[in-house]
Amino acid sequence: MNGNRGAQPTILDVAARAGVSKSAVSRVLSGTGRFSDETRERVERAAAELGYVANAMARGLVSGRTHTIGMLVRDASSMVYTALHAVMERRAAELGYRVVTTTGVGRVEDEKSALAALVSMRVDGLVVCSGLLPSAEIAEFAPRIATVVAGRPELHPALSSVYCDEVDGGTTIADAVANAGHTTAVVLTVPADNAITQHARSRAMVDRLRGRDVDVVDLDASFVRPTGDIAADVVDAMRHHGATVVMCPTDRLMLELCDVLRRRGVEVPRDLSATGFDGVFPLANAWIGFTTLEQPIDRIGREAIDLVIGRIEDPARPVEHRSLRGTVITGRTLLPR
Amino acid sequence: MNGNRGAQPTILDVAARAGVSKSAVSRVLSGTGRFSDETRERVERAAAELGYVANAMARGLVSGRTHTIGMLVRDASSMVYTALHAVMERRAAELGYRVVTTTGVGRVEDEKSALAALVSMRVDGLVVCSGLLPSAEIAEFAPRIATVVAGRPELHPALSSVYCDEVDGGTTIADAVANAGHTTAVVLTVPADNAITQHARSRAMVDRLRGRDVDVVDLDASFVRPTGDIAADVVDAMRHHGATVVMCPTDRLMLELCDVLRRRGVEVPRDLSATGFDGVFPLANAWIGFTTLEQPIDRIGREAIDLVIGRIEDPARPVEHRSLRGTVITGRTLLPR
DNA sequence: TTGAAAGCGATACCAC
DNA sequence: GTGGTATCGCTTTCAA
Numbered sequence: 001m002n003g004n005r006g007a008q009p010t011i012l013d014v015a016a017r018a019g020v021s022k023s024a025v026s027r028v029l030s031g032t033g034r035f036s037d038e039t040r041e042r043v044e045r046a047a048a049e050l051g052y053v054a055n056a057m058a059r060g061l062v063s064g065r066t067h068t069i070g071m072l073v074r075d076a077s078s079m080v081y082t083a084l085h086a087v088m089e090r091r092a093a094e095l096g097y098r099v100v101t102t103t104g105v106g107r108v109e110d111e112k113s114a115l116a117a118l119v120s121m122r123v124d125g126l127v128v129c130s131g132l133l134p135s136a137e138i139a140e141f142a143p144r145i146a147t148v149v150a151g152r153p154e155l156h157p158a159l160s161s162v163y164c165d166e167v168d169g170g171t172t173i174a175d176a177v178a179n180a181g182h183t184t185a186v187v188l189t190v191p192a193d194n195a196i197t198q199h200a201r202s203r204a205m206v207d208r209l210r211g212r213d214v215d216v217v218d219l220d221a222s223f224v225r226p227t228g229d230i231a232a233d234v235v236d237a238m239r240h241h242g243a244t245v246v247m248c249p250t251d252r253l254m255l256e257l258c259d260v261l262r263r264r265g266v267e268v269p270r271d272l273s274a275t276g277f278d279g280v281f282p283l284a285n286a287w288i289g290f291t292t293l294e295q296p297i298d299r300i301g302r303e304a305i306d307l308v309i310g311r312i313e314d315p316a317r318p319v320e321h322r323s324l325r326g327t328v329i330t331g332r333t334l335l336p337r
Numbered sequence: 338m339n340g341n342r343g344a345q346p347t348i349l350d351v352a353a354r355a356g357v358s359k360s361a362v363s364r365v366l367s368g369t370g371r372f373s374d375e376t377r378e379r380v381e382r383a384a385a386e387l388g389y390v391a392n393a394m395a396r397g398l399v400s401g402r403t404h405t406i407g408m409l410v411r412d413a414s415s416m417v418y419t420a421l422h423a424v425m426e427r428r429a430a431e432l433g434y435r436v437v438t439t440t441g442v443g444r445v446e447d448e449k450s451a452l453a454a455l456v457s458m459r460v461d462g463l464v465v466c467s468g469l470l471p472s473a474e475i476a477e478f479a480p481r482i483a484t485v486v487a488g489r490p491e492l493h494p495a496l497s498s499v500y501c502d503e504v505d506g507g508t509t510i511a512d513a514v515a516n517a518g519h520t521t522a523v524v525l526t527v528p529a530d531n532a533i534t535q536h537a538r539s540r541a542m543v544d545r546l547r548g549r550d551v552d553v554v555d556l557d558a559s560f561v562r563p564t565g566d567i568a569a570d571v572v573d574a575m576r577h578h579g580a581t582v583v584m585c586p587t588d589r590l591m592l593e594l595c596d597v598l599r600r601r602g603v604e605v606p607r608d609l610s611a612t613g614f615d616g617v618f619p620l621a622n623a624w625i626g627f628t629t630l631e632q633p634i635d636r637i638g639r640e641a642i643d644l645v646i647g648r649i650e651d652p653a654r655p656v657e658h659r660s661l662r663g664t665v666i667t668g669r670t671l672l673p674r
Numbered sequence: 675t676t677g678a679a680a681g682c683g684a685t686a687c688c689a690c
Numbered sequence: 691g692t693g694g695t696a697t698c699g700c701t702t703t704c705a706a
Contacts (some may be wrong), residue, residue: 022694023693023694035691
């Protein structure tokens with residue numbers, strides 16, 4: 001094996017075994033240039049026998065292309081990112097690209113290093129799916145690598161973005177609440193520096209409800225707050241303000257909240273209506289019955305990939321921003337009053 | 338920028354800007370060898386100004402190491418894999434490695450190419466999380482790359498594995514059903530060629546129930562069968578055999594089934610008890626209330642990473658197989674009779 | 675302490 | 691059609 005201890009076979013090993021030059025091997029295996037049938041046959045057999053797999057690093061180094069799209073994800077365990085990941089992977093595969101993902105483990109510092117890891121791999125394009133990383137950090141590499149932000153609107157002039165229209169979504173679901181006849185509502189709001197998108201949607205809920213003359217109890221749902229504390233506040237709002245519904249910024253939080261509330265004797269929807277946001281598998285299931293806003297994840301993922309690949313293959317393509325509307329899923333957690 | 342059109346800066350650009358040799362830059366940036374404070378200062382400034390990120394391909398090519406672990410996943414949208422992914426990423430980060438994942442889009446052919454992609458990237462280690470790919474395919478690269486199979490037992494002598502003890506799990510949850518007093522149960526069984534693990538657990542359920550004198554209606558739940566058909570069979574089993582409980586091979590299938598059954602007028606658990614398997618976020622939530630078997634995903638992920646990295650850093654380490662026991666989560670979907 | 679030079683494994687452009 | 695040769699960007703001896 002080229003003398004090097006049990007390591008991977010190289011193109012030279014294949015060439016030697018096939019009795020041809022490495023140029024010939026390269027041509028056959030990449031299907032470019034000319035070669036005789038005889039050469040092809042010998043090379044293919046040698047490669048198969050050796051279990052040869054070309055070194056992508058060497059290949060990428062000289063060709064300057066990796067046919068790989070890097071996906072930066074905020075939290076590998078989030079259902080929204082999981083769904084996005086699956087869609088993007090599929091679409092990229094259709095277009096001849098591979099997706100590799102990395103994750104910051106929650107802190108901005110980690111996300112920066114995860115992004116740097118992707119850049120160091122020289123991925124051809126970047127899709128950033130995180131409401132956490134500041135645009136400036138993302139934009140730093142945009143002049144060199146085609147970059148698209150998925151899942152959040154992005155103002156930066158060098159960045160394209162595809163996202164769910166959070167304001168429309170928050171407004172729409174707030175309308176559902178108002179239409180159901182509720183007159184006092186709790187809205188769990190998230191600070192902007194926690195997650196830009198969640199902040200936007202919860203603000204939109206508050207604004208719309210107020211516009212429709214619904215009393216709003218605005219409760220802080222920062223990521224650092226224990227769900228138990230939030231639940232306590234919600235119960236308070238029920239007692240003191242007569243709130244009959246709680247609007248959550250995500251289905252995930254809604255689920256945790258329902259759980260904690262039950263332990264405190266408050267049953268959703270019997271005692272309190274609730275709405276979520278995201279509408280992603282598996283919580284977006286009729287049996288579970290969440291009333292929520294379904295983000296157009298399929299379209300977001302697909303268009304994000306189309307956008308990056310578009311810019312990879314034609315860097316002159318102008319920056320684009322696509323705002324996609326979600327739709328309300330009517331479940332059983334929002335009762336009319 | 339080294340003359341090449343707006344591309345990424347190279348070590349030469351940094352060297353030029355700092356007024357030193359590229360060797361000096363390499364030493365400073367990788368923190369190896371000796372260099373003066375003055376040199377360090379200039380190099381670091383130049384690198385920062387240029388936004389220099391070292392090319393991992395070039396680095397890996399010469400060093401022969403990527404500090405990357407490749408994770409092959411069957412289905413990016415599966416909750417079990419998602420959970421595993423998150424755990425592994427975290428543990429790998431603690432140990433100084435990065436995880437990149439690829440997915441076969443469901444077919445064996447795609448998984449082979451996804452695996453090859455990982456091999457071509459020359460990841461230092463491989464964690465295979467798929468019940469689909471045959472061991473022979475996985476084992477092909479094991480002599481060259483440290484490989485661990487996570488989530489399924491693996492007989493192959495070159496492969497280590499960490500997995501949930503499916504037989505114990507199936508047996509344990511079957512015991513819960515028998516203990517609840519049910520005398521006729523439907524078990525949804527999955528063919529071995531669909532998913533080895535699901536097959537094993539459902540067989541264990543059947544065996545245990547029979548051993549405890551529970552009548553079993555064994556229903557085919559192949560992946561290709563529409564959930565609607567399965568539901569119809571379940572209703573049949575209730576009518577004709579008096580089944581009072583249905584045991585599902587996964588929480589996911591259980592959720593879909595509950596949904597379809599409701600549309601047919603059968604309410605879980607009012608009319609029919611049900612059990613799942615996996616016990617992973619977000620379905621493993623008390624509010625949802627599935628009675629299920631929780632796989633020890635955290636331990637599986639963590640130990641898989643420890644195992645690969647162990648073998649990466651000491652290839653002489655012997656192959657190991659770790660079977661981990663799951664635990665029953667008592668929810669509200671299994672009623673006593 | 676520093677820089678020059680030799681590769682790592684592939685591709686691509688050459689003459690032959 | 692085929693095989694040499696110059697890179698690609700970096701790490702790593704090895705002299706100076």
